[in-house]
Amino acid sequence: MNLYSETCFECSKIITNKYSTSFSKGIKTFAKRFRYPIYAIYGFVRYADEIVDTFHGFNKAQLIAEFRQVTFEAIERKISLNPVLQSFQDVVNKYQIDNHLIDAFLTSMEMDLENTCYNNDGYKDYIYGSAEVVGLMCLKIFCEDDEQLYQKLVPKARSLGAAFQKINFLRDIKADFEERGRTYFPAIDFNKFNEQEKKLIEADIKKDFDDALEGILQLPDGAQLGVYIAYVYYLELFKKIKETPAEVIMQKRIRVSDSQKMLLYFQAYLQQKLKVIS
Numbered sequence: 001m002n003l004y005s006e007t008c009f010e011c012s013k014i015i016t017n018k019y020s021t022s023f024s025k026g027i028k029t030f031a032k033r034f035r036y037p038i039y040a041i042y043g044f045v046r047y048a049d050e051i052v053d054t055f056h057g058f059n060k061a062q063l064i065a066e067f068r069q070v071t072f073e074a075i076e077r078k079i080s081l082n083p084v085l086q087s088f089q090d091v092v093n094k095y096q097i098d099n100h101l102i103d104a105f106l107t108s109m110e111m112d113l114e115n116t117c118y119n120n121d122g123y124k125d126y127i128y129g130s131a132e133v134v135g136l137m138c139l140k141i142f143c144e145d146d147e148q149l150y151q152k153l154v155p156k157a158r159s160l161g162a163a164f165q166k167i168n169f170l171r172d173i174k175a176d177f178e179e180r181g182r183t184y185f186p187a188i189d190f191n192k193f194n195e196q197e198k199k200l201i202e203a204d205i206k207k208d209f210d211d212a213l214e215g216i217l218q219l220p221d222g223a224q225l226g227v228y229i230a231y232v233y234y235l236e237l238f239k240k241i242k243e244t245p246a247e248v249i250m251q252k253r254i255r256v257s258d259s260q261k262m263l264l265y266f267q268a269y270l271q272q273k274l275k276v277i278s
Contacts, residue, residue: 005086008084008086008087008090009036009040009087009090011043011083011084012039012040012043012044012083013035013036013039013043015039015043015047015084016039016046019042019046022261023042023230025229025261026229027042027226028226029225029226029269030222030225031221031222031223033222034141034142034222034223034226036087037091037094037095037141038138038141039087040088040091041088043088045105045134047067047084048064048067048105048106048109051063051067051109052064052110052112052113060113061113064109064113067106068106070085071085071089071102071106074089075092075093078090091141095140095144097140101133101137102137104128104129105134106129107125107129108125108126108129108130111125112182116180116182117183118186123184123185126184127161127166128162130165131161131164131165132157132158132161133161134161135157135158135160135161136158138157139157142220142222142223142227149218153218155215156218157212157215159207159208159209159212160208160209160212160227160231163205163209163212163238164230164234166201166204166205167205167234167237169185170198170205170254171237171253171254171255172253173190173250174251177250185197185201190250193247193249194246197246202238202242209235217277225268228271228272228277229265229268233264236260237254237255240255241254
């Protein structure tokens with residue numbers, strides 16, 4: 001059973017490495033005991049996201065419904081023949097991750113099958129389920145048995161997840177709007193997207209970032225550096241987006257180059273080790 005479990009975690013690690021080199025580098029900075037669990041979380045959410053975003057030509061509604069069913073069956077049985085679900089259920093049961101968080105995540109994935117625009121409430125619900133709860137799953141792992149610390153950091157983890165997701169929305173406006181017909185930000189016509197609307201979104205993201213940093217400073221040592229690296233990377237992406245005119249945002253995907261990512265990685269590493277995070 002130990003060999004099977006390790007093999008399944010290695011499958012989740014492969015998925016993470018294939019889909020996100022940046023995220024993979026960040027995970028390597030976590031204490032060793034956190035790495036497999038975070039790979040398992042990433043593998044689970046990535047495959048659910050793939051169903052709704054890339055499985056064109058298949059019955060996506062049926063596939064995500066089946067994925068939901070077998071996910072909760074795996075958690076209840078504490079076993080699965082699906083390597084991704086095996087490693088995920090192992091983490092859920094070990095760290096007592098609330099099923100509500102998993103349900104909220106899958107609900108947001110299902111929302112992408114039908115919704116092409118959101119009102120304010122729908123926007124908040126989607127961000128909570130698609131991003132904030134993923135941060136809370138990770139926080140549950142980082143806090144281990146310290147429920148008091150977990151509850152204290154819940155609002156900060158939600159802010160970090162929200163900031164990341166909103167930046168993703170801005171970065172991916174062209175693909176979401178033109179290729180998928182989606183507009184996540186409420187009450188904004190992306191046929192007429194302008195600087196004023198962009199600045200309002202940016203102000204909202206900045207508030208989330210400021211709140212999140214307070215929480216990062218309170219994370220356990222074995223988790224702090226990896227989360228801070230992700231924070232620094234997204235902060236740099238946010239700066240580039242702020243410097244880019246609204247009309248350009250609508251025309252191309254803004255990104256941070258691999259060389260910049262490497263520089264940010266080492267800067268974040270030094271800042272965290274020297275205790276000068278800011």
